Amino acid sequence: MDDGNSVTTKLLTLLNVSATRIGKRKRPQDDFVPSEKLNKRKSITFAETPTEKSNEDAMDVEKDAYEPSVNISTDEQEGGADHETISSSDGYESHFGVNPSSLSEASRTSVQSRSWANSRVKVGKLGSAIVSVPSNSEASTSAISSNVDILDNLKIPFATRQSKQSKNQIELQNDILAALATRKDLYITSAPLTTKRVTRESIALHALNHVTKKRRRVLKNNERLTRAAKADPDAPPPEDVQDQGFTRPTVLILLPFRSSALDWFRAITSHTSPPAYQIENQSRFLSEYGLPAGAVDKLVTAEPGIYPADHVDTFKGNVDDNFRIGIKMTRKTVKMFADFYGCDIILASPLGLRRSIEKEKNADYLTSIELLVVDQMDSLTMQNWEHVKFVMSYMNKLPKESHDTDFSRIKPWYLDGHAAFLRQSILLSAYETAETRALFNTTLKNVAGKIRTEKSWSPIEVPAGIDQNFIHFDCVSAVDEPEKRFHHFTTQLLPAILKSAVQSTNTIIFVPSSFDFIRVHNYFRKAAGVSFTVLSEYSTNQDISRARQAFFKTEKSFLLVSERFHFYKRYKIRGSRNIIFYGPPDHPQYFTEFLSFPFLDDGVEAADVTCRVLFSKYDRMRLERIVGTEGAIGLIKSS
The missing domain is CATH 3.40.50.300 (P-loop containing nucleotide triphosphate hydrolases)
Known part of the structure; x- marks a missing residue:
């Protein structure tokens, strides 16, 4: 292991803590009490808890994907679009599965020594880009994937929305998705105002696809474990069920303002609209992340040209820079304000996360982030870049507590302390600065490689004769x-x-x-x-x-x-x-x-x-x- 004895000591401590808890490391028969048999095409329901009430009349509620006692019927597992088979050859499984093809000692060594093989390529509407792969690895040098592995229940509605967009917007979104499908890091160094919305929506689709695939893999393994326990209560459980990280959150989106979080909420929910999904706590979110009732945004209501367009886009709405919110995704619901250890996606400002970490003296919810998005980096450099560096220093570390984790379900590369080598990072900025380039060069360690777009700038217009x-x-x-x-x-x-x-x-x-x-x-x-x-x-x-x-x-x-x-x-x-x-x-x-x-x-x-x-x-x-x-x-x- 890269961190030597310290990593081993921390991990053994966590394993010992976990082993003392009922149902951890050992799986007696009682751990696999199946849920009540549900009718065909119905979602999984579970007992009402003090913190989350069921609402079966309004929607189907899915059992937490991290509970091994879930029982999923064969009809649900194989019959519906919501349970499409995840092939072991798709991008998610090959990069985030049990044995990632790109993770090797040679690739890790190259990344640690910053030894990259670089090539300049054209990435469709993203323009010219530099693709970097570890010099001692077999990682693909391609900047785009020939197979954009988006699940049909997300891809089909997305294609319908795309039909209402311009050709340039459609091509840009498809090129972004093709680049992200390689699981390489992506750094868009000059994101213009006109493409912000479509860029957000394509990245949000990639994030939802990631969360959905992970949840389905967990649920499939839950079913296997339940069936195995029924068939032979005395037999040891299957060994190839590692499908989780130390904690549940897998997507982190860092943003400068609450208005930015509102934009990303709209991007995410553009793919999860009713009646397929229900959004819980939406009114509360809109009230806390939008402007107060009756407030008038002078930037938005002003005549065009009074304020520069980029200033209006940055400072419209609620510009509070201290926030963090968890989003839990289930089969038919998007739950806002979910507990951090029970959510899938975190929207936060660097300041909000830093204050939380310093107050709680714990950042374990960042240990298993597999997809990182840092948006509006140009605005973040104008706030306090030290907050960004602080948050990054806590990413993908070993946790301090076990958080009731079943360590037998954790992917081996998490236990080895190699999560940072597989995390996919997506950086978005209107322009490059020394700070953003340094983050890209020194902090990102993805063994699949990374893509940095380039722009050839033209001289800016100034009044003649000066x-x-x-x-x-x-x-x-x-x-x-x-x-x-x-x-x-x-x-x-x-x-x-x-x-x-x-x-x-x-x-x-x-x-x-x-x-x-x-x-x-x-x-x-x-x-x-x-x-x-x-x-x-x-x-x-x-x-x-x-x-x-x-x-x-x-x-x-x-x-x-x-x-x-x-x-x-x-x-x-x-x-x-x-x-x-x-x-x-x-x-x-x-x-x-x-x-x-x-x-x-x-x-x-x-x-x-x-x-x-x-x-x-x-x-x-x-x-x-x-x-x-x-x-x-x-x-x-x-x-």
């Missing part, structure tokens, strides 16, 4: 980059600006990094010797109003603006003539917006406006979204 100057500073190491940037700014760029009577007033200094912003702010406060004011993500409405007025009336010569402030507020700032970018913004549209602010004032000509951009070779991803991919390469090479 004096633009991209200023390079030398930097050998990324570790030294913040220090080198600050040194060049304070010793060369800023002194040159202060010598100019024109450029030393009406000047905005835009700072992308929060850490850099604090440093620059302290420098202006202590050493710059000029009048300035500040707009940061921590500014109150009163602070914002005072700062904007003082800058517009030239009472303050400099205005320091953090990128996070602009991300959250998106104000138009009047009175500027000179814009200094301490570093290129992450969001390319911010560059255009700041260069357009001087023209909010009457009588301003392009020749009156100057722009200075400080950059190093480590700003390549930011630069290419502004000056284009070729332009960024040219700037860095020429410098």
